[in-house]
Amino acid sequence: MSAAARRLAVTAAVMTAILSAPAHAYLKLGAVVEEETVALKWRAGTISYFVADEGVPNVSAAEFQAAVQRAFETWNAVETAETDFQFAGFTNLQPFDVDDVNTIGFRERQDLDRVLATTGFSYLVSTGELIEADIFFNSRFAWTTASAGQAGRYDVQSIATHEAGHFLGLGHSALGETVREGSGRRVIAGEAVMFPIAFAAGGTNERRLRADDIAGVSDIYSSSGFRRTTGSIQGRVSRSGRGIFGAHVVAFNLQTGELVGGFTLEDDGGFVIAGLSPGLHVVRAEPLDDGELESFFDGVTPEDLNFRATFHDRLVVVPAGGSSERIEISAGAQ
Amino acid sequence: MSRRAMLAMAALLLFASAAGAQSPGEEVFRRGAVEIDVGGLWNAGLPMGTARATLTGNQQGTPPVTFFETSSQVEPAAGYEGRVSVFLSRAFAVEGAFRYARPRLETSITGDFEDAPDVTATRDVSQYVFEINGVAHLNRLRFGGGGVPFVFGGGGYLRELYEGRQIAETGQVYQAGGGVKILFRQSSMTLLKGVGVRLDARLLMRRGGVELDDDEPLRTYGAAAGSLVLVF
Numbered sequence: 001m002s003a004a005a006r007r008l009a010v011t012a013a014v015m016t017a018i019l020s021a022p023a024h025a026y027l028k029l030g031a032v033v034e035e036e037t038v039a040l041k042w043r044a045g046t047i048s049y050f051v052a053d054e055g056v057p058n059v060s061a062a063e064f065q066a067a068v069q070r071a072f073e074t075w076n077a078v079e080t081a082e083t084d085f086q087f088a089g090f091t092n093l094q095p096f097d098v099d100d101v102n103t104i105g106f107r108e109r110q111d112l113d114r115v116l117a118t119t120g121f122s123y124l125v126s127t128g129e130l131i132e133a134d135i136f137f138n139s140r141f142a143w144t145t146a147s148a149g150q151a152g153r154y155d156v157q158s159i160a161t162h163e164a165g166h167f168l169g170l171g172h173s174a175l176g177e178t179v180r181e182g183s184g185r186r187v188i189a190g191e192a193v194m195f196p197i198a199f200a201a202g203g204t205n206e207r208r209l210r211a212d213d214i215a216g217v218s219d220i221y222s223s224s225g226f227r228r229t230t231g232s233i234q235g236r237v238s239r240s241g242r243g244i245f246g247a248h249v250v251a252f253n254l255q256t257g258e259l260v261g262g263f264t265l266e267d268d269g270g271f272v273i274a275g276l277s278p279g280l281h282v283v284r285a286e287p288l289d290d291g292e293l294e295s296f297f298d299g300v301t302p303e304d305l306n307f308r309a310t311f312h313d314r315l316v317v318v319p320a321g322g323s324s325e326r327i328e329i330s331a332g333a334q
Numbered sequence: 335m336s337r338r339a340m341l342a343m344a345a346l347l348l349f350a351s352a353a354g355a356q357s358p359g360e361e362v363f364r365r366g367a368v369e370i371d372v373g374g375l376w377n378a379g380l381p382m383g384t385a386r387a388t389l390t391g392n393q394q395g396t397p398p399v400t401f402f403e404t405s406s407q408v409e410p411a412a413g414y415e416g417r418v419s420v421f422l423s424r425a426f427a428v429e430g431a432f433r434y435a436r437p438r439l440e441t442s443i444t445g446d447f448e449d450a451p452d453v454t455a456t457r458d459v460s461q462y463v464f465e466i467n468g469v470a471h472l473n474r475l476r477f478g479g480g481g482v483p484f485v486f487g488g489g490g491y492l493r494e495l496y497e498g499r500q501i502a503e504t505g506q507v508y509q510a511g512g513g514v515k516i517l518f519r520q521s522s523m524t525l526l527k528g529v530g531v532r533l534d535a536r537l538l539m540r541r542g543g544v545e546l547d548d549d550e551p552l553r554t555y556g557a558a559a560g561s562l563v564l565v566f
Contacts, residue, residue: 149394177389177399177447189389189399203394210390252387254404254441254546259387278501280546282387282404282443282455309450311402311443315457319500332451 029169031128038128040169041220046084050091052105056139061090064156067145068104071160074209075168080218080226083168095134096120107136116141116199117159119166135163149204158206165194170216172196174248174288175261191259211258215275231318232274235327237285239307243269248288255279278320283312285329307331362520362528362565363471369419371532373561374412377435380555382406382546402446406546411437415559425471433463439544458497459544463507465490480517480530494543505542511535515563528565
């Protein structure tokens with residue numbers, strides 16, 4: 001098999017190209033292997049990455065590397081996931097070159113006027129195994145690594161934390177609220193680092209993983225105790241009896257206050273949200289209307305966005321190591 | 335002896351007329367007596383607090399944004415209880431009791447950010463309590479033919495299962511209350527010394543069980559109960 005045939009070129013920008021794995025709920029990067037969608041993931045225990053030896057105004061290469069390392073260590077610290085990122089050194093290679101080297105660095109892309117950073121992958125098309133991932137930070141924007149952030153500048157560590165989630169194989173979360181303003185959106189709030197557009201200049205909120213991020217990464221790289229200590233909710237979202245594909249479903253743990261989101265990824269409106277803390281949950285379904293659809297799905301589009309946000313009328317019990325009963329959420333028209 | 339005759343004799347032994355009884359109640363509640371009660375109870379509702387689902391504001395330093403709010407309570411519910419008491423003296427008894435009820439946990443969901451209709455989500459809970467109480471009979475306050483006021487207090491083990499029995503929550507219950515036992519059949523001649531009813535009201539405090547707060551506060555609620563009393 002030639003190198004070209006074994007892998008996809010590193011051109012898929014995660015901010016716009018997400019496929020979904022139907023087995024579980026939050027979006028994971030996926031690939032179709034022999035007519036089945038499989039989650040993209042690393043198989044190796046330790047994932048080494050290099051940092052391009054080139055800074056930008058206000059951020060030296062060393063400061064950039066330190067901020068990126070803190071971001072990766074945030075993911076390494078998730079107790080219910082087995083991930084191990086290691087900084088391997090500086091390099092003069094450029095991110096997004098297909099060179100079998102995981103490279104993170106700045107690139108100037110004046111044409112991408114709304115893209116802060118992008119993660120791209122190479123993976124084995126036969127298995128979905130990730131074999132290379134690069135991240136570029138768009139140097140057309142003003143950056144900072146100041147510990148408390150800096151007004152008017154984007155925080156490297158926050159954005160790196162988000163991109164590191166993609167690096168691991170996570171797609172975007174829809175756990176946030178936006179309002180349309182003209183041709184764009186204004187972000188009100190988010191509760192996941194992987195919410196795609198919740199980045200404000202000067203902010204550092206996204207350095208901290210939320211329950212939704214932790215559930216997602218733990219679902220892909222489960223530690224030995226993850227399945228035993230967490231549970232899942234399974235169910236279906238429908239309108240007038242017809243399943244809704246692409247609905248956003250959120251589980252709220254009444255005891256811990258954790259919010260974890262997912263999507264109906266089956267044609268009949270079925271969903272599974274895994275990685276939930278055991279206990280009582282309120283479950284809510286809503287149309288996927290707080291981000292551009294292409295931020296979440298690639299090649300498939302939710303057919304029904306015209307339903308009203310709806311709460312399930314039963315409290316849902318999530319047992320440790322098991323699943324809730326299958327619930328049915330009947331959404332009403334808007 | 336015919337079966338009917340045997341039953342009639344048994345009935346005579348068990349429910350002998352009070353005509354031959356001594357002063358009401360005095361013979362019945364005595365050192366060494368055993369009392370068995372079976373009856374029903376009514377538990378008052380129990381507020382379980384509020385919780386707010388929040389999203390982190392996008393602008394640094396802005397307060398969290400409310401996604402929606404919840405307010406939960408355990409609804410009032412009827413149940414069953416049974417107890418066995420052993421009298422250590424005429425006035426004082428120790429009782430072991432079991433209670434079962436199946437209240438409904440209700441959570442009102444309001445204030446959705448996207449105006450989702452308000453909903454009350456529910457879940458039934460099977461509640462089991464095993465408790466030990468001390469009971470003091472206030473013999474000086476006897477009234478009527480067989481009325482004996484009493485006060486009691488104690489504590490026990492609480493075990494609650496959500497409907498579906500997937501999760502069990504445990505905790506403690508402490509209670510204190512008072513009531514009256516009214517004996518309407520008494521006899522010193524038969525194994526069954528007395529038959530009557532017990533009515534009581536109690537104040538309960540619980541910690542744990544179905545709990546929506548991490549710090550498991552002590553929650554207070556009331557209950558009333560009525561039982562058939564059999565004293566041996």
